[in-house]
Each structure stands twice: as C-alpha cells, then as structure tokens.
Amino acid sequence: MIITENLSFSYGGGVFFNFPDIAVAAGESLLIAGGSGKGKTTLLHLLGGLLRPKTGAISIESINIASLSDKKSDHFRGQNIGLVLQQAYFVASLNVLENVVLASWLATGTKATNKAKELLQQLDLIDHIHKLPSQLSVGQQQRVSIARALINQPKLLLADEPTSSLDDENAHRVADMLTQLAKSYGTALIIVTHDQRLKNLFSNQISL
Amino acid sequence: MITRIAWRNIWFKPLNTALSIILLTASVAIITLLILLQEQFEKQFDSNIDNIDLVLGAQGSPLQLILSAVYQVDAPTGNIDYTEAKTWMKHRFVKTAVPLAFGDNYKGFRIVGTTPQYLEVYGKGVQEGKVFTKNFEVVIGSSVAKKMNLKVGDTFLGSHGDVAEGELHEDHPYIVTGIAALTGKVADNLILCNVASVWAMHDEEGHEHTRGAGSVSKQHNHDHEHAEDAAHSHKDHHDEAVNEEGKEITAVLIKFRSKMGIIMWPRLIAQNTKMQAASPAIEINRLFSLFGIGLQALQYLAYGIMFISGISIFIALYNTLKERKYEFALLRVNGASRMQLLWLVLIESLLLCITGFIFGTVVGRMALILISGSSEAEFKMSFNPLVFVWQKEGYLLGLTIFVGILAAVIPALKAYSLNISKTLANA
Numbered sequence: 001m002i003i004t005e006n007l008s009f010s011y012g013g014g015v016f017f018n019f020p021d022i023a024v025a026a027g028e029s030l031l032i033a034g035g036s037g038k039g040k041t042t043l044l045h046l047l048g049g050l051l052r053p054k055t056g057a058i059s060i061e062s063i064n065i066a067s068l069s070d071k072k073s074d075h076f077r078g079q080n081i082g083l084v085l086q087q088a089y090f091v092a093s094l095n096v097l098e099n100v101v102l103a104s105w106l107a108t109g110t111k112a113t114n115k116a117k118e119l120l121q122q123l124d125l126i127d128h129i130h131k132l133p134s135q136l137s138v139g140q141q142q143r144v145s146i147a148r149a150l151i152n153q154p155k156l157l158l159a160d161e162p163t164s165s166l167d168d169e170n171a172h173r174v175a176d177m178l179t180q181l182a183k184s185y186g187t188a189l190i191i192v193t194h195d196q197r198l199k200n201l202f203s204n205q206i207s208l
Numbered sequence: 209m210i211t212r213i214a215w216r217n218i219w220f221k222p223l224n225t226a227l228s229i230i231l232l233t234a235s236v237a238i239i240t241l242l243i244l245l246q247e248q249f250e251k252q253f254d255s256n257i258d259n260i261d262l263v264l265g266a267q268g269s270p271l272q273l274i275l276s277a278v279y280q281v282d283a284p285t286g287n288i289d290y291t292e293a294k295t296w297m298k299h300r301f302v303k304t305a306v307p308l309a310f311g312d313n314y315k316g317f318r319i320v321g322t323t324p325q326y327l328e329v330y331g332k333g334v335q336e337g338k339v340f341t342k343n344f345e346v347v348i349g350s351s352v353a354k355k356m357n358l359k360v361g362d363t364f365l366g367s368h369g370d371v372a373e374g375e376l377h378e379d380h381p382y383i384v385t386g387i388a389a390l391t392g393k394v395a396d397n398l399i400l401c402n403v404a405s406v407w408a409m410h411d412e413e414g415h416e417h418t419r420g421a422g423s424v425s426k427q428h429n430h431d432h433e434h435a436e437d438a439a440h441s442h443k444d445h446h447d448e449a450v451n452e453e454g455k456e457i458t459a460v461l462i463k464f465r466s467k468m469g470i471i472m473w474p475r476l477i478a479q480n481t482k483m484q485a486a487s488p489a490i491e492i493n494r495l496f497s498l499f500g501i502g503l504q505a506l507q508y509l510a511y512g513i514m515f516i517s518g519i520s521i522f523i524a525l526y527n528t529l530k531e532r533k534y535e536f537a538l539l540r541v542n543g544a545s546r547m548q549l550l551w552l553v554l555i556e557s558l559l560l561c562i563t564g565f566i567f568g569t570v571v572g573r574m575a576l577i578l579i580s581g582s583s584e585a586e587f588k589m590s591f592n593p594l595v596f597v598w599q600k601e602g603y604l605l606g607l608t609i610f611v612g613i614l615a616a617v618i619p620a621l622k623a624y625s626l627n628i629s630k631t632l633a634n635a
Contacts, residue, residue, distance in 0.1 A: 050629040
C-alpha cells in the first residue's frame with residue numbers, strides 16, 4: 001500500500017518536477033506513462049527512497065520514507081521495496097542464485113536460498129541458477145532481477161522501463177510475470193515506462 | 209557474506225589479482241627471508257661466543273683468527289708457541305683457557321686438538337660414552353655422528369689438512385670414545401681429541417718445518433711425502449708422553465674472571481708477545497656491519513616492491529570501480545548500507561594483502577631451506593625455516609595490512625559516497 005501527497009523534486013538549475021498524487025493498494029498495479037524528460041525515473045527513485053523529495057510525503061504502510069535517515073532508508077528499502085531496473089545489473093562475480101540470495105541477506109541478514117530457488121522456478125530459470133548473470137540472455141537477466149526484487153516479499157515493487165530492451169515476446173512475458181507475481185505476493189506494483197506495448201496490458205494508468 | 213563477495217570479486221579478475229599477489233608475495237618473501245636469516249645468523253654467531261671473551265692466536269687478521277678459531281670456517285692465521293701461550297693461560301685474570309690445535313679432518317669434519325673443557329665452553333658435555341683421555345681417542349659432535357654414522361668404539365683415519373681429499377694418516381686410526389650432546393653450535397660438526405694427538409700425528413713432519421707460519425699441519429702436503437719413511441714406526445707414539453717443548457698450537461679460547469682482561473689484554477699481548485688477542489664480539493660486530501649494507505639494500509628493494517604492489521592494488525580497485533559502480537548502486541538498492549560498500553572494497557584489498565603475506569611467508573621459508581642446504585654444505589651452518597620471529601614478522605604483517613588499507617582508501621571512499629540515483633538514472 002503506497003500513497004503519495006504533493007510530491008515535488010528539483011535538480012536545481014530550473015529543472016523542477018511536480019508529481020500527481022498516487023495511491024496503489026496491495027496486489028494492485030499502476031502504469032505510469034510519459035515521454036523522456038518528464039521525470040519518470042525521478043519519480044521512481046523518489047518512491048524507492050533513492051532520492052529525497054523537495055516537498056510532500058511518501059507513505060508505504062503508513063511510514064513516511066521521505067523522513068527516514070540514510071541508514072534507515074537503506075534498510076527499509078531492502079526489506080519493503082523491490083526494484084526492477086531498465087537494465088539488469090548484477091554482482092558479476094556471483095551466480096544467478098547467489099545474486100538473488102544476496103538480496104535477501106542484505107535486507108534481512110538471513111539467506112533465503114529455498115525461497116530464491118522457488119522464485120527462479122516460477123520465473124522459468126531453474127536451469128540457469130548456477131550460471132553467471134553475464135551468460136544469460138537479456139530477457140533471462142530481466143527475469144532474474146524480478147526474482148531478486150521479490151525475494152523479500154516487498155510491499156512495493158517498482159519497475160523502471162522493465163521491457164524497453166526486450167523483444168515483443170519477452171516484453172509480454174516479463175509484464176505478465178510482474179503482474180501475476182505482484183498479485184500473488186500481495187505487492188503493490190508500479191511500472192514507469194514509455195513502452196507502448198504495455199499500455200494495452202494495464203487498466204490502471206496515469207500519464208506525466 | 210561481504211567477505212565472500214569480496215573473495216569472489218578478487219578471483220573474478222584473476223590477472224589483476226595474480227599481479228598484486230605476486231608482487232606482495234615477492235616483497236614479503238624477501239623481507240621474511242632477511243628477517244629469518246639475520247635473526248638466526250646473529251643468534252648462531254652470538255651463541256658460539258657466549259663463553260669466549262678473547263681469542264689468543266698468531267698475528268694476522270683478527271677477523272680471520274675469530275672465524276677460524278671460534279667458527280671453524282676460515283684458515284688459521286698461523287701457530288703460536290705452546291710454552292709462551294701457557295704462561296698467559298695461567299694469568300690471574302683468566303677463568304678458563306682452552307687450547308686449540310688444528311690438524312686433520314675426517315671427510316671434511318675438522319679434527320681439533322683441545323682439552324675436554326672445550327665441550328663445556330660450547331655445550332653440554334658428552335651424551336654418550338666418555339671424554340677422550342688418551343692420544344687418538346676422540347669425542348665427535350652429534351652432527352658428525354649422525355652424518356658419518358659413527359658410534360662409540362668405531363675407528364677412522366684422518367686426512368691431512370683442511371680438505372677431505374687430503375692424504376690419509378694410515379698409521380694412526382682415531383677411536384671414538386664419546387659423542388657430544390647436540391648444542392646447535394659449531395661443536396656439533398667437530399671431532400675433538402687431545403692436543404697431544406695432533407702433535408703425535410704430525411711429529412715426524414714437525415722436524416721438517418720449524419716455527420713457520422701456517423697451522424700445525426696445513427700447507428705441508430709436500431713435506432709430507434718424505435715424512436712417510438718406511439723405517440719410521442709410529443706405533444710407539446701412542447700413549448707416549450709428548451714433550452711440550454717447542455710444540456705449537458693454533459689458538460686459545462679465553463674466558464676471563466674479570467672484565468678487566470677484555471680491555472687490557474689486547475694491548476698487553478700486542479706489546480709483550482708475537483701473538484694477538486682478538487675479541488670475538490668486536491670482530492663479529494664488524495662482520496655484521498659489513499653484511500648490514502648488503503642486507504639493508506635488499507630490504508629497501510623489498511620495501512620498494514611492496515610499494516609497487518600497493519600501487520598495483522590501488523590501480524586494480526580504482527579501474528574496476530568504474531564498471532562496478534552499477535554493481536554498488538544495485539547493492540544499495542537491495543538494502544546495503546554505505547558502510548557495507550566501504551567494507552567490501554577494503555576487504556577486497558585486505559584479502560589480497562593477507563593472501564600475499566601468507567604466500568610470502570611460505571616462499572621466504574622455502575628460500576631459507578634452499579639457502580640452509582648450501583650453507584650447511586659450505587659452512588656447516590643450517591637455518592631452521594620453522595622459526596617465527598614474532599615481533600618482526602608481526603610488524604611486517606602490520607605493514608602489509610597498512611599498504612592494503614592505504615591502497616583501498618580512495619576507492620572505498622568513492623564507493624561510500626556513490627550517488628545511486630544518479631548512477632542508475634544515467635545508465
């Protein structure tokens with residue numbers, strides 16, 4: 001459950017964003033569309049606690065993450081927010097399974113190895129768990145990053161252009177998996193994208 | 209887990225890692241070797257002069273006198289008259305005076321004519337059998353016993369002079385009456401008999417050479433040939449009381465009752481006799497200060513290599529930082545704190561350094577084993593690679609870790625202060 005109020009952000013030098021209020025309930029999805037330069041990624045980073053808003057509040061499960069300290073913010077993000085980025089980044093020296101498990105360790109201090117395997121199974125990656133991330137295709141990498149984002153059963157799943165580097169087939173597949181898994185884990189899902197292919201798949205949409 | 213990631217990371221770039229570790233290993237190995245060599249070398253040298261304040265011997269290089277009489281490595285400076293030496297051995301300052309007469313060797317092990325007191329100066333007495341009492345009875349050092357496989361009651365023939373290939377004295381076999389206890393000093397590699405044995409062995413040639421320079425037996429191989437007169441029987445030399453008149457010995461090891469002797473004797477001896485009194489402590493210090501220059505140069509070289517390895521680690525970390533900033537941003541997104549990233553970089557560097565240190569310590573010791581092998585053969589001096597010089601090696605570990613931290617500090621701070629939003633947005 002996430003609610004924002006009066007969010008605004010400034011990079012300085014006249015770049016200023018005002019964002020519409022957002023409310024997404026657990027298990028629901030929201031697609032935020034908009035062209036480049038409209039502040040899509042900025043909004044996503046605000047929601048993920050990577051940036052601090054100039055004004056306004058972001059409440060996740062009634063905690064205002066804009067008011068948390070740096071360290072608490074890191075911790076809160078690890079436990080409650082999953083991020084899927086446009087490009088999938090990994091710790092290059094760890095294999096697929098270890099990368100997913102690492103996310104659980106960083107957030108909670110315990111290694112959820114079984115959970116990670118289960119998720120990777122659901123994402124059709126069980127044959128690749130001992131490979132290095134660089135040995136996977138782009139579509140597979142993106143699915144691994146979904147598994148990593150969901151390993152801690154976050155309250156909020158944020159996806160930044162998750163499909164833009166994928167072909168049609170993989171784009172559909174990734175979008176489907178995101179919505180399905182969000183629903184089954186009771187996670188609020190917010191996707192920011194300019195990808196036209198996704199617009200037909202989500203009923204709940206806003207434009208920046 | 210951070211350590212595990214760090215470990216995996218350093219092996220993800222095996223060439224960078226290998227370079228850093230090899231450089232560190234080289235510098236640590238050299239320094240470790242120097243530490244061990246210096247320590248054990250000095251200890252061996254020092255332990256041998258524990259009970260010797262001065263050495264009385266023929267004039268010449270004092271260092272040579274010390275090396276030959278105390279350490280049994282160099283040729284002697286010459287001989288001294290036993291009667292003259294004896295008056296000084298009875299001087300009131302003297303606590304113990306042990307005469308030495310060099311003569312022959314057995315397969316490279318020196319046979320030294322002396323008194324049983326020699327065993328007290330150097331060590332712990334006889335372990336097996338008894339001390340020599342008659343001519344041609346010998347007590348052998350424990351290393352000699354082991355290497356030559358000699359037991360009490362065995363007999364052997366000595367070869368003339370210093371070299372193992374010298375002419376054999378076939379008329380006078382030595383008989384082993386005792387084996388000395390292991391001392392870790394030069395006595396382990398010696399064969400000891402009474403002074404009279406050395407005289408008796410060389411009596412016949414003694415007529416040939418008069419008071420000339422050179423050890424009792426050295427440098428007379430040519431004289432020796434005609435000394436072996438068939439008519440001459442040596443059997444009667446055994447147990448025969450040897451007339452000390454005009455006889456020579458090589459050196460005397462002196463221990464004083466009062467420290468006054470150490471100060472006064474060198475001048476007294478120089479003024480009143482044709483002999484010299486050399487202080488082992490002073491000569492050995494002089495020797496070490498000569499070595500010291502070489503050792504120091506090596507040490508600087510090793511520190512130079514360590515400095516370069518520090519730079520190598522720095523460059524490796526700094527270069528990969530560029531490609532790894534997304535990795536770091538991602539770790540932060542997943543809930544890692546800034547401190548954890550700082551640690552990650554620092555631990556990577558420390559792992560390299562500690563690995564290098566461990567390798568270096570091992571390699572240094574392997575080098576010591578090699579050196580020990582050749583020094584044992586040449587100087588009868590061996591080094592123990594399993595000795596740890598905790599203090600100095602501790603400093604070395606500290607220095608290595610310091611280099612690791614220094615090399616990592618800038619990359620670690622960069623990782624610490626990484627702006628994740630900016631990094632991910634510019635992707």
